[in-house]
Amino acid sequence: MKTFRIILWSAVGLAVVVVLALFWTTSQQRSSTAQTGLLSNPIPLEQPGDGASSGNRPMNGSPFSLIEANGEPITEAAFAGRPTVLFFGFTYCPEICPVSLYMLSTLIDDLGDERGDLQAFFISVDPERDTPEVVQSYISPFAHNIRGITGDLASIEALAASWGIFVEKVPLDDGDYTVDHGASILLLDRQGRFRGAFDHRDNPVIASEKLKLILAL
Amino acid sequence: MKTNMTAPVTGLTMGLAMSLTLVTAATAFGEDMHQHGVMISDAWSRETTPGARVGGGYLTITNHGMKDDRLVAVAAAHAGKVEVHTMTMKDDVVVMRPVENGLTIPAGDAVKLAPGGEHLMFMKLSHPHVADEPFEATLSFEHAGEKVVVFDVLSMRESMARMVDTDDHHDSTDHSKEHHNQ
Ligand SMILES: [Cu+2]
Numbered sequence: 001m002k003t004f005r006i007i008l009w010s011a012v013g014l015a016v017v018v019v020l021a022l023f024w025t026t027s028q029q030r031s032s033t034a035q036t037g038l039l040s041n042p043i044p045l046e047q048p049g050d051g052a053s054s055g056n057r058p059m060n061g062s063p064f065s066l067i068e069a070n071g072e073p074i075t076e077a078a079f080a081g082r083p084t085v086l087f088f089g090f091t092y093c094p095e096i097c098p099v100s101l102y103m104l105s106t107l108i109d110d111l112g113d114e115r116g117d118l119q120a121f122f123i124s125v126d127p128e129r130d131t132p133e134v135v136q137s138y139i140s141p142f143a144h145n146i147r148g149i150t151g152d153l154a155s156i157e158a159l160a161a162s163w164g165i166f167v168e169k170v171p172l173d174d175g176d177y178t179v180d181h182g183a184s185i186l187l188l189d190r191q192g193r194f195r196g197a198f199d200h201r202d203n204p205v206i207a208s209e210k211l212k213l214i215l216a217l
Numbered sequence: 218m219k220t221n222m223t224a225p226v227t228g229l230t231m232g233l234a235m236s237l238t239l240v241t242a243a244t245a246f247g248e249d250m251h252q253h254g255v256m257i258s259d260a261w262s263r264e265t266t267p268g269a270r271v272g273g274g275y276l277t278i279t280n281h282g283m284k285d286d287r288l289v290a291v292a293a294a295h296a297g298k299v300e301v302h303t304m305t306m307k308d309d310v311v312v313m314r315p316v317e318n319g320l321t322i323p324a325g326d327a328v329k330l331a332p333g334g335e336h337l338m339f340m341k342l343s344h345p346h347v348a349d350e351p352f353e354a355t356l357s358f359e360h361a362g363e364k365v366v367v368f369d370v371l372s373m374r375e376s377m378a379r380m381v382d383t384d385d386h387h388d389s390t391d392h393s394k395e396h397h398n399q
Binding site: 091092093094095096098099101102103129133134135136137138139140141166172173174178180181182183184197199201 | 263265266267269270271273302304311312313314315317332333336338339340373377380
């Protein structure tokens with residue numbers, strides 16, 4: 001019985017040490033990542049597997065020529081010179097897209113004066129159904145923070161792919177279709193380079209800190 | 218309901234007691250028991266933005282009956298089409314699919330449609346979901362028949378709070394993204 005107790009307590013002790021060590025390593029990694037993010041090296045703000053999947057995401061997206069939801073043409077030039085947030089989604093999305101847009105818009109509202117010249121875009125992955133008018137009305141509650149982009153499917157798919165955002169149109173049995181799409185919210189610095197990501201599942205406090213990091217770059 | 222294998226006597230007693238209760242209930246209510254085997258609770262939706270083509274609906278369906286049931290159809294006056302959908306996240310990719318051949322509600326069990334997982338998808342909306350304006354939908358079950366259900370409509374803000382309650386959110390120390398639904 002005594003031996004058993006010794007073994008039990010040793011196991012408990014070992015578990016505590018392991019947990020503490022893991023915790024310490026994680027917090028070290030986190031603070032060092034944050035530090036790197038504040039320097040102007042083009043290094044993503046996070047580790048692969050941290051929050052929204054940002055591992056192996058390309059540093060730069062490809063040039064594009066699309067239509068803004070207000071009907072005006074828009075190109076990659078719109079991303080230059082300002083910290084920029086990109087989110088890909090579509091209006092046939094009942095949960096992730098509205099929740100992500102709401103989260104992003106609320107985070108931007110909460111920045112207040114710190115918001116600076118931050119800009120954000122919702123890019124439709126279903127441009128065949130999401131005309132500029134539809135996109136504009138979809139984002140209307142968030143229009144003070146988020147602008148919409150649509151255009152032709154091939155160009156959108158190319159743009160999404162260039163940022164490592166998965167987009168696939170999937171036919172359904174009833175002749176309808178859906179679009180599987182990456183839901184990461186991408187954070188670009190003033191040079192249009194990828195610096196981090198979060199998604200709707202992330203803690204809003206952490207997401208907000210990430211937004212502030214691209215503002216500080 | 219599973220019998221505890223390590224306590225056969227207790228399990229047996231409980232099982233007997235339950236069977237007795239069920240037999241009594243079935244005798245007392247007869248056909249009634251059968252009809253009301255399925256119960257709906259906690260039905261809600263979130264407000265939709267003006268351009269939204271679709272809205273999500275969430276609810277808990279409990280089958281108090283003695284045989285499995287199936288939700289085979291849903292209809293709502295403001296939606297041209299309503300389907301049951303699954304939603305999963307594969308890494309950061311949202312995958313949404315219709316559930317084919319109805320949603321099974323096992324006997325003695327409850328199925329919860331909640332953010333981060335299965336939902337009712339209200340499509341071809343003729344009217345948006347407006348916060349604090351509840352709407353009705355008719356759910357058709359294979360055995361329990363039709364049930365008219367009132368869905369509360371929550372504002373975006375309220376729905377976010379509800380999602381935190383159902384543990385849809387996580388902090389970024391949680392890497393097990395694929396297991397959000399439970
Ligand atoms: Cu759906």
